[in-house]
Amino acid sequence: MLRGMALSIYHAEDLDAAARWYSDLVGTEPYYVTPYYVEFRLGDYQQELGIVRKAGATPAGVITYWHVDDIDASYKRLLALGASVHEEPREFGEGFVAGSVVDPFGNILGIMYNARYLEVVSRIPDFELPEIVPVVISEV
DSSP states (O other), X not given: OOOEEEEEEEEESSHHHHHHHHHHHHTSOOSXXXXXXXXXXXXXXXXXXXXXXXXXXXXXXXXXEEEXXXXXXXXXXXXXXXXXXXXXEEEEETTEEEEEEEOTTSOEEEEEEEXXXXXXXXXXXXXXXXXXXXXXXXXX
8 A cells, every 4th residue: 555655744934944954954955846835856766855834833743655546545444444534635736645644653644646756666667676574573
């Protein structure tokens, strides 16, 4: 269901200051800028880091959005598994639909249908993933 990390969102009351600070940190300007949101593409896979203007005293933190192929089915499955509504799925532009839930452990889990994620993935040559060998450490 979760194909890969699509976007991480940070919050800031002073969006302009946050955009300047992150530009200095990552060494590039945001490629997408609105009065309420800026976004950078970073790293080997052009993963997205977004900063949204924080509204008043609402809680803020990082929300990671994972790409899913079917946002409605994925959202319903998360709720069926015991998650609660954080933000119902809504469209943020053509090809971008996102929502979030609070998992049973108090974490915010974002899901997103992200056209840019699919565009980036389509350019990665096929390669064989290594076998994942489970590691269990029983002593605390």
